[in-house]
Amino acid sequence: MLFLQLLLQGLQVGALYALTAAGFALIFGATRIFHFAHGSAFTLAGYTFLFTSQAGWPWYLGGLASVGVATLFGIGIYWFVYRPIQRHEGSFFTVFVAAFGVGIVVQNLVGMFAGRGFASVDTPLSRATEVLPDVYLAQVFWVAIGLSLVLFLLLTLFLTRHHAGVALRALHQNPDLLRAYGLSSTKLSLLAFAVGSALVAPAAMLTAMTSGLNEAIGHHVMLISMAATIVGGVGSLRGAALAGLMLGVAEAVALSFVDTQWAEAVSFLVLFAFIIFRPSGIFGIAQAR
Amino acid sequence: MSGMNSGRRALLGGLAVAPFVGSARAQSAAPYIVGTLFPMSGPNAEYGSVFTAGAALAIQHINADGILRRPVRIQAEDTQALPQQAVVAMNKLVSVDHAHYVLSAFTAVSKAVAPVGDRARTVMVNGGAVGPDLSGLSPYFWNVIPLAHLETQALLPFMIQRGLKRVALVYVDDPLGDAILGILRTSLPAAGGSLVGNFSVPRTAQQFAPVAARIRQTRPDAVYIASFGAQQSQIIKQLRDNGVSQPLVSYSAMNIDSVRNTPEAEGLIFTTQSTDFEGGDAVTRRFATDFKAQHNADPGTYQVNYYNAVRLFGLLAQSLERENAEVNGENLRRVLLAQREFDLVGGKGRFDDLGNMSAALQITEIRGGRLVKIG
Amino acid sequence: MTAYLTNLASLGAIFCILAATLNVAVGYAGIFSVAHAVFFGLGAYAGAQVSLLLVPDALLAMLAAALVSGVLSLCLALPALRVRGEYFVAASLGLQMMAVTLFSEAKTVTGGIGGLTGIPGPRLFGVEVSTLPVALGALAVILLATALLMRSSFGRTLQAIRDAESAAEALGKNVAAAKALAVAFACAGAGVAGALFAMHMQFVNVESFTLDQSVLIMAMVIIGGTGTLWGPLVGAVILLSLPAGLAFLPFIPSTEVGAVQQVIYGLAMTLLMIFRPAGLVGDLSRGKSHA
Known part of the structure; x- marks a missing residue:
């Protein structure tokens, strides 16, 4: 029973990891920018939802505001930080340091204005009840799973049916060709950042309800998204999402074999093992070497 | 200057x-x-x-x-x-x-x-x-x-008297958590109770639902939490959300706003210095x-x-x-x-x-x- | 005032060693490691244990630290030989996160989160000395070694690998050996810095060896300018003195001191990267993408 319980909990967390990882993978796949400030979008979206719900807004308005803030942040950071750096053909690590700086700024501004420490959105949705002997499940489980499935369906439709989505997928393969067809790679990059950042908002809202927020939460989100993108195979949204789900499950299920203090290291052990033994990831086509 | x-x-x-x-x-x-x-x-x-x-x-x-x-x-x-x-x-x-x-x-x-x-x-x-x-x-x-070992000692008779004999411990593995673990291991049995499980969590951990599942398995009468900062509220909320309904007990680090304002912290029992303000x-x-x-x-x-x-x-x-x-x-x-x-x-x-x-x-x-x- | 400045200068020299050695991996060999703090930590624990258990001799502590970090750098060399670019960054991130858990758990060696206390200060041949001259000496030796190495054929091989790995391989260069050696040199250097850090602070715990520390060291190298001898030193001095200098600003309310300092620090990192992407010392025309 413990195993089943841990599996369910892992799936719930994993579904949220999958959303943030897919956002990261979309941005990285389309623009080759290792968006280290992805976690900041998560923090901002989470706190927006927290404030709107404290102000008494209905959840759907708060959700919209939260998606809006995340999207604006994504667009803003591309326009004001990454684009100027890329104009100098800034190296991968220039982008990395700049993004890390943004992460520090966001974390401390949130701390200054939203207060430091733990905050959560109180809802009966997160309160688990016993569904099977010794297996507890909260309604938020179904919300997390359902929401992720719907969003992935929409995202897949967008990327395969809508011309902008198709162009997005083509962007990283051959930007010059796109330009020849009269499509602007800047506009497409903006689109990637907007969609990729918007994807973290639902995960941030659900996290605000379940495990709660603190101003430093973006860090962990970023690490998991990055790990999932690599494990899933760079360039594969499906891989990143699946890997995110897998990391969430691994973290939880590991507890039926090891002591609790090792749970966090499990994700990174998986990551490390993948890089050593299968660097192309689950669905990766392009080999790293 | x-x-x-x-x-x-x-x-x-x-x-x-x-x-x-x-x-x-x-x-x-x-x-x-x-x-x-x-x-x-x-x-x-x-x-x-x-x-x-x-x-x-x-x-x-x-x-x-x-x-x-x-x-x-x-x-x-x-x-x-x-x-x-x-x-x-x-x-x-x-x-x-x-x-x-x-x-x-x-x-x-x-x-x-x-x-x-x-x-x-x-x-x-x-x-x-x-x-x-x-x-x-x-x-x-x-x-x-007063350093923590004194606080935990002071809580033991109270817990036994309330019938909270089987205790599970969630702790950050630092000298503080270590000391509390030591006291629960030695003094709790001496007082007539038992430590039925101890779960060390990293200081940066955010997810405690799986820990909650492990705690439930030990069938405790009470859960002792030895952490500090933002993590405390996270532990409390996630234990409560995930079916741990037993009394939660802790020490003076819980005496901060973010814990008091967490709805799930209702009923939390902890030791502090006694000050009669009125x-x-x-x-x-x-x-x-x-x-x-x-x-x-x-x-x-x-x-x-x-x-x-x-x-x-x-x-x-x-x-x-x-x-x-x-x-x-x-x-x-x-x-x-x-x-x-x-x-x-x-x-x-x-x-x-x-x-x-x-x-x-x-x-x-x-x-x-x-x-x-x-x- | 002197004691304060001496302390800052000692820490400065230690971080200059860290930045300079990381630069060997990043700037010369193109190995972007964000796990430098792991080897800093290994060195610190090794140095501390030597001082605590054997003799409190600075040279011996540094030697032991260099050995431990250098040998264990294989953990980093292994992925470095398998993958490049973002993949390697992720691998080193994974290593960093696992190492923090290990440092917290291996209490007999590291003292866990509680750390090791009462580490004796640095001594040379039985005479108590201040950290600063020892650290400056170590820094000078490491810089000299770096300069000599980079002018040798080994250095040229490394730079060839950084600029075009496949071409270097095709020309018959032993890419694997060169990379492993560069990583070992960088990590051994970080170990030396760790031993100095342990003796200087007289207390170490895992909180000094986290991802944030690794990123800070990385930022020092990037902000100063990769692939230059002096850039990392400039970066280290700037990033260390920035928070120290901000602590003197009189107009920040005391409850927001930390947050305001951190915001300025973060902004400085971002703005520098936007306006000086090749670093302060680096030549802008050389700031082209390597990763």
Whole structure:
């Protein structure tokens, strides 16, 4: 029973990891920018939802505001930080340091204005009840799973049916060709950042309800998204999402074999093992070497 | 430098309303410097603001009463609760600001700065961390907070009496968590209970639902939580959300706003120092009234501790001024060991040879977001 | 004031060693490691244990630290030989996160979160010395070694690998050996810095060896300018003195001191990267993408 319980909990967390990882993978796949400030979008979206719900807004308005803030942040950071750096053909690590700086700024501004420490959105949705002997499940489980499935369906439709989505997928393969067809790679990059950042908002809202927020939460989100993108195979949204789900499950299920203090290291052990033994990831086509 | 100091004075004026209404001579002399080594940013920054509020009120009172010939001011340094930053800050306090007295917090920070203060013979006072290894770090390192092993000991009879015999422990594996684990392993069986499971969690962990599942398996009567900072509320909420309905018990680190304001923390039982704000002595009542007037909230244990730490400085420095001795670490320590007992918030504070203050403990429960004394 | 400045200068020299050695991996060999703090930590624990258990001799402590870090650098060399670019960054991130858990758990060696206390200060041949001259000496030796190495054929091989790995391989260069050696040199250097850090602080715990520390060291190298001898030193001095200098600003309310300092620090990182992407010392025309 413990195993089943841990599996369910892992799936719930994993579904949220999958959303943030897919956002990261979309941005990285389309623009080759290792968006280290992805976690900041998560923090901002989470706190927006927290404030709107404290102000008494209905959840759907708060959700919209939260998606809006995340999207604006994504667009803003591309326009004001990454684009100027890329104009100098800034190296991968220039982008990395700049993004890390943004992460520090966001974390401390949130701390200054939203207060430091733990905050959560109180809802009966997160309160688990016993569904099977010794297996507890909260309604938020179904919300997390359902929401992720719907969003992935929409995202897949967008990327395969809508011309902008198709162009997005083509962007990283051959930007010059796109330009020849009269499509602007800047506009497409903006689109990637907007969609990729918007994807973290639902995960941030659900996290605000379940495990709660603190101003430093973006860090962990970023690490998991990055790990999932690599494990899933760079360039594969499906891989990143699946890997995110897998990391969430691994973290939880590991507890039926090891002591609790090792749970966090499990994700990174998986990551490390993948890089050593299968660097192309689950669905990766392009080999790293 | 003097221009900078006046800038700081203006700032402190805003912070502490009217610090210089004391005697005229207090305004002329260079101020006494009370340095603070608190986390003002990072995940533990909530504590920094809490600690500072207590110290600032004490300084305001000392300056207003004019008990010292020179004014007192705060020199705040941010440690982020990290040892390396703390050592840099401590060195600055000692050799640039020439601090007369330093307030410290957090176990790792305190252990890291203790050698620096020891060499410079600067008194450091901890009112926040409760790791038992903080006792006797240096002759100049004092504690105005009962260390954790005392708190856990005090809780055991209460738990047994309530029938909470099977206890599961969730802890951060630092010296504090280790000490609590040790007590639950040895003293709990002696008192008639048993430790049915212990679950160590990394300090940065965010997900506790799987831990909750493991805890439920041990079928405890109560769950003891030994963590601190933002993580505490996360543990409480996720345990409650994931089917752990047994009583939760803990120690004084729970006495912060974010825990009291977490709805799931209703019914949480933990030990703190006992302070009777209404019926107590004049010192206690004045502290409680003024704190409420300034912050529109009841003071917590940490504010009491850091108020006491600074008040202790005021009392010691007053004795030294009377005998026209220099206010430095050696003399402060000499007076402390000579007097031993001081009128502090919460009653008489008594210090032992190592500079540890003992205080009465009480057991409280969170009811409707407020602390209620239950034992 | 002198004691404060001496302390800052000692820490400065230690971080200069860290930045300079990381630069060997990043700037010369193109190995972007964000796990430098792991080897800093290994060195610190090794140095501390030597001082605590054997003799408190600075040279011996540094030697032991260099050995331990250098040998264990294989953990980093292994992925470095398998993958490049973002993949390697992720691998080193994974290593960093696992190492923090291990440091917290291996209490007999590291003291866990509680750390190791009472580490004796540095001594040379039985005489107590200040950290600063020892650290400056170590820094000078490491810089000299770096300069000599980079002018040798080994250095040219490394730079060829950084600029075009496949081409270097095709020209018959032993890419694997060169990379492993560069990593070992960088990590051994970090170990030396760790031993100095332990003796200087007289207290170490895992909180000094986290991802944030690794990123800070990385930022020092990037902000100063990769692939230059002096750039990392400039970066280290700037990033260390920035928070220390900000601590002197008089107009920040005391409850917001930390947050405001951190915001300025973060902004400085971002703005520098936007306006000086090749670093302060680096030549802008050389700031082209390597990753």
